[in-house]
Amino acid sequence: MPGAALLLRNGRPLGGALADVLVSDGAIAAIGTNLAAPAGTAVEDAGGALVLPGLVEAHTHLDKSLWGMGWRANDAGPGLLDKIDNERKLKRELDIDPARQSARQAALSAAHGSTHIRSHVDVDTDHGLWGIEGVMATRDSWREVVDIELVAFPQSGLMRRPGTLALMDAALSAGAEIVGGIDPCGIDRDPKGQLDAVFALCQKHGKPLDIHLHEPGEMGAFSMELIIERTRALGMAGQVVVSHAFCLGSPDRDLVEPLITQLAALDIGIMTTGSASRPVPAIKRLLAAGIRVCSGSDGIRDTWGPYGTADMLERAMLIGLRNNFRRDEDVALAFHACTQGGADVMRIADYGLAVGKAGDMVVVAGEVITHAIVAHPPRRLVVKCGRVVARDGVCLKPAP
């Protein structure tokens, strides 16, 4: 996708002094004052607002949102398997079409300034590759608005539903970029089985792993140790992410600290949504240990629950509240998880508000970054590779 040329005038990059940002061929060519617009360059005025890099939605489920389908009262049971089984059943009943719904959520994300999305996408024996094919269609047709990568995700379990592994293999052959997994003890009741299988998929396809681990406390620590052992044994340092990692939210430091040491040594990344109702990793501690930390919206208004706006500035607020961040330098860590931290996890080489990087930018009102996080007002402009893709909180490409 060739990029565009844009001169964004009178913004305050990262809350600093007024400056112009010039994008040429989709990449940032200059940041400075009184820049001139070469012929053929579109011009926008930021009016003194903040200019931020594109936000990074590093964990969501594009295939399953109910956004735009009319309100549906949630009737899932209380357990994790209740929600999983309920959702699998409702997918056809409600026609939660992954192509349509992922495009709707992509538009919502773009409206809020996300320029990159990592989406876990369900792979199961009821629906096969319906989700993967749908999100891939959106990935391709929305490429000029937002970059999307897919995790082949065995939401309903891998070992407990024979046939799922072959579908995962097919999803990866079809182009899903990342291998997924979920609660090898809690869901599959066979941690060795699932982890051997997903790591084997990584080896076969030469692709990284991003595994959901909701398991708390000692059980989660056990599963995490099994993940760590395989990462080390297979030489996969830097290629593994653990999403949620509630076990790291345990108050037992003797449980948590040895895990953090090993995660750091093997460059295993952590994704946290800053869940208010579950134990969560303390991101300040993770970042101090040198661990890559990213965040995401998780499910947006789906059969799991009604919440979510796909706004990664609001997410930074929720992470800040959960981590009790009050000083600007602490809130900056929550912002990091929603921007550069996501790029670190997704290995986005051309990410950042700097010359030579992609021309992905968000213009938003605020005196400083913390201000934009706590108020998270509608985005004035969202720019993807030099193209304006959203204005005043509305995505310019219509969703289906």
Next chain:
Amino acid sequence: MPGAALLLRNGRPLGGALADVLVSDGAIAAIGTNLAAPAGTAVEDAGGALVLPGLVEAHTHLDKSLWGMGWRANDAGPGLLDKIDNERKLKRELDIDPARQSARQAALSAAHGSTHIRSHVDVDTDHGLWGIEGVMATRDSWREVVDIELVAFPQSGLMRRPGTLALMDAALSAGAEIVGGIDPCGIDRDPKGQLDAVFALCQKHGKPLDIHLHEPGEMGAFSMELIIERTRALGMAGQVVVSHAFCLGSPDRDLVEPLITQLAALDIGIMTTGSASRPVPAIKRLLAAGIRVCSGSDGIRDTWGPYGTADMLERAMLIGLRNNFRRDEDVALAFHACTQGGADVMRIADYGLAVGKAGDMVVVAGEVITHAIVAHPPRRLVVKCGRVVARDGVCLKPAP
């Protein structure tokens, strides 16, 4: 303040069928279809949006917001006393004028649909009644927009700062409606001393108590028992509220359940913000026990931290997230805490969206109440006693 006459057409009261709401002399005179507007009645069209009762902000600190004063990076230390001492020092340094700042926050609250506010207001020996006088001025001059009641609040401690008790007494004589208190162990290190003193103020002035209790676990349970004992001994059932009550968020059911039983027996109310970083009471359990439960924004962008928008629909979302409410009937409990529950605690007799009650209403987009909570879009209209006080997210009375 005499009320106004208004016909609000085409709204969906509480998410039900389309109906009109007629307000006469400030009170709801009729709810039905095709109502006629008597002469002199203003007419507004809700356009099919939800009509909710006025939201109730039952715990905030109007005197200390920095809203509108320009961004200030938070530099308070980590402890509770750090924040208290830092704030007391900064009040004059930054000129955090309670009259001006309370009016600004009142406008913000009204813009988001709150029609009633309970504000704790600092009373201390450095600033005397500066806060009380300032918020009283706002209470009086903003009466047509929002009802405000004041808690005389010994933020800096009562026993540890001699002279504070006399100021509390003066604040109550001057018209503060409620007696406040704070962490009798944690702040004052003299639980008997503080609690005897604040209950004596209640007795002397014939006023109820609303006491901050951040103390967690066993310490908080001890303080709560002392509060319960005095409530019983003095015949003050129904006249006491415990704000925060983090001790009720303990996972130790043997600690929590006996407290809940006694709170219910003495009709002691509980205020929770749904804090994401501290243990919080499970409001479903409290409500099932018959305990009055309300909520509030607590501090809005003050020297304690940068968060807060004064939006009680967003607050309902935060309470829902914290309590892991996913079904509409559970999210309704969070909504209750931000509406009727607040009225129950503040003893607002004419509260509610029903004939004979005050004409306080909020018009907001949404298919159902849960929808309005998770999306919390700008309020289309806010009506106080039949008068439109905010439109499209903006308070019509200008803040200073």
